[in-house]
Amino acid sequence: MNFYIHTFNKFYPISVLQIAKVKKIKNQKLNISTNKLDIKLTGQGSFTKNFIYLNNKITYINRLQIDNNKRTIESRRMRCIWIKQNMYTLLALSRSLWNITDNKTNRLGTISLFPIGIYIVNKGLNIYRTTHELYYGYCKKIELPLSYINTKILCGRKSTLYYKTLQYITIQEFIIEI
Numbered sequence: 001m002n003f004y005i006h007t008f009n010k011f012y013p014i015s016v017l018q019i020a021k022v023k024k025i026k027n028q029k030l031n032i033s034t035n036k037l038d039i040k041l042t043g044q045g046s047f048t049k050n051f052i053y054l055n056n057k058i059t060y061i062n063r064l065q066i067d068n069n070k071r072t073i074e075s076r077r078m079r080c081i082w083i084k085q086n087m088y089t090l091l092a093l094s095r096s097l098w099n100i101t102d103n104k105t106n107r108l109g110t111i112s113l114f115p116i117g118i119y120i121v122n123k124g125l126n127i128y129r130t131t132h133e134l135y136y137g138y139c140k141k142i143e144l145p146l147s148y149i150n151t152k153i154l155c156g157r158k159s160t161l162y163y164k165t166l167q168y169i170t171i172q173e174f175i176i177e178i
Helices: 036-042 047-055 116-123
Strands: 003-006 009-018 060-069 076-084 090-099 127-138 153-163 166-177
Touching: none
Parallel strands: none
Antiparallel strands: 003 009, 009 127, 060 076, 076 090, 090 166, 127 153, 153 166
């Protein structure tokens, strides 16, 4: 299962863990992990706010693309955003697929330049997230410009956001773990 995380960046998964196939253990005590990667991958909150909190540095958002696919019956919009610390330090890529109900909006509201999580928190929406897959792998195109900082792995997750029990946004988030 190889796929592109962005236009020319092919992701080569070493391992893909499908959450639905994992047995759920009920009534287990919550173990607080200090591993930053665990928090980034399994956190239920805003992906960007987790980065700001864990890295204790200002992060910048670089919007790569917003494409609208008008060929399908139900219009969808793809949005890709890099989260980075400065011009040369890339931290993560978040790719989202929005179901659009009219030309500019979906049922959650207007697509903005804000990260999705921060947008939802600011609007006060009650959102439920289901994580479907966790990824572990590499991407040659991303590792080449970052080779001077010894990039080791590229992890990610695929989630769906629900609002009032209806599916609205599918998100793939990829984390460059340094």
